[in-house]
Amino acid sequence: MSNVHPATPENIARAAEILRAGGLVAFPTETVYGLGAHALDPRAVRKIFQAKDRPSWDPLIVHVTGLAMARTLARELPAALAARFWPGPLTLVLPKLPRVPAEVTAGRSTVALRVPRHPVAAALLAAAQLPIAAPSANRFRCPSPTTAAHVREDLGDRVDWILDAGPTPVGVESTVLDLTQTPPAILRPGGVSREELAAVLGAVALAPGVEDEVAARGLAGPGMSAKHYAPRARLEVFEDDRQLQARERALRQQGKRVGVLVPAAPTLFAEIRRLDATGVDVILCVLPAATGIGLAVRDRLQRAATA
Secondary structure, X not given: OOOEEEOOHHHHHHHHHHHHXXXXXXXXXXXXXXXXXXXXXXXXXXXXXXXXXXXXXOOOEEEOOOHHHHOOXXXXXXXXXXXXXXXXXXXXXXXXXXXXXXXXXXXXXXXXXXXXXOHHHHHHHHHHOOOEEOOEOOOOOOOOOOOHHHHHXXXXXXXXXXXXXXXXXXXXXXXXXXXXXXXXXXXXXXXXXXXXXXXXXXXXXXXXXXXXHHHOOOOOOOOOEOOOOOOOOEXXXXXXXXXXXXXXXXXXXXXXXXXXEOOOHHHHHHHHHHHHHOOOOEXXXXXXXXXXXXXXXXXXXXXXXXX
């Protein structure tokens, strides 16, 4: 029996019951599908890591209903920044309060919070009335899921309930902004651009991705692993079409099966998955300009090519 269910009010209510009981629920946000558990239940949170084959050193993002719930989990919340970008695809890294389990933060003194804009995510939070720890609902390092079918393909019966509301609109994960640094630093580019943040904050730094060995020592936040989002096929990235075309000709002369990816944020991960499913040996792609959401797309492609 399938664990995928349309996101009706009745199924959202059932999903909330599962979360309260310590189970796992996959649900759509405006960015990608998340794999959620009760954020204040350490045993439930550990199930996320088991289901995803995710290393324990990689902290989770916690989804909340709004500022009131956020204030029960973190200190020094920036009301003006939250008013501008919440609900939306912006995650804020803040000093945590003691009630947040170490399992969520990987033992760090900070917690990553966001208020999702997707109506199903918002309805689930409202029904559950608890913070939901939720990374992307895929196996660790695989392309992120933007449909319920992707979740089912990756996780199968490892998740108790999957809410299906169709493809996610943004298509890349939230921007992760560390407010404990001066100036604030983007740990992961995403659905809120660096330019938008700079218009409110002034200077905004861009942190580099880090190797797993560095992250494991507690020196990175959510989404900073340099190797991520990889398909089974080898992914190669280029700065212009001429480079890509020359590489494509060379690979075809070698008898390789080649797929060419045209990157756009809403369909990025779905297209990577589609090309991978055709059995190509290599996927080639020209990187977008590092402005607006193009910075996030560029980041995902570079990490996938590194893996």
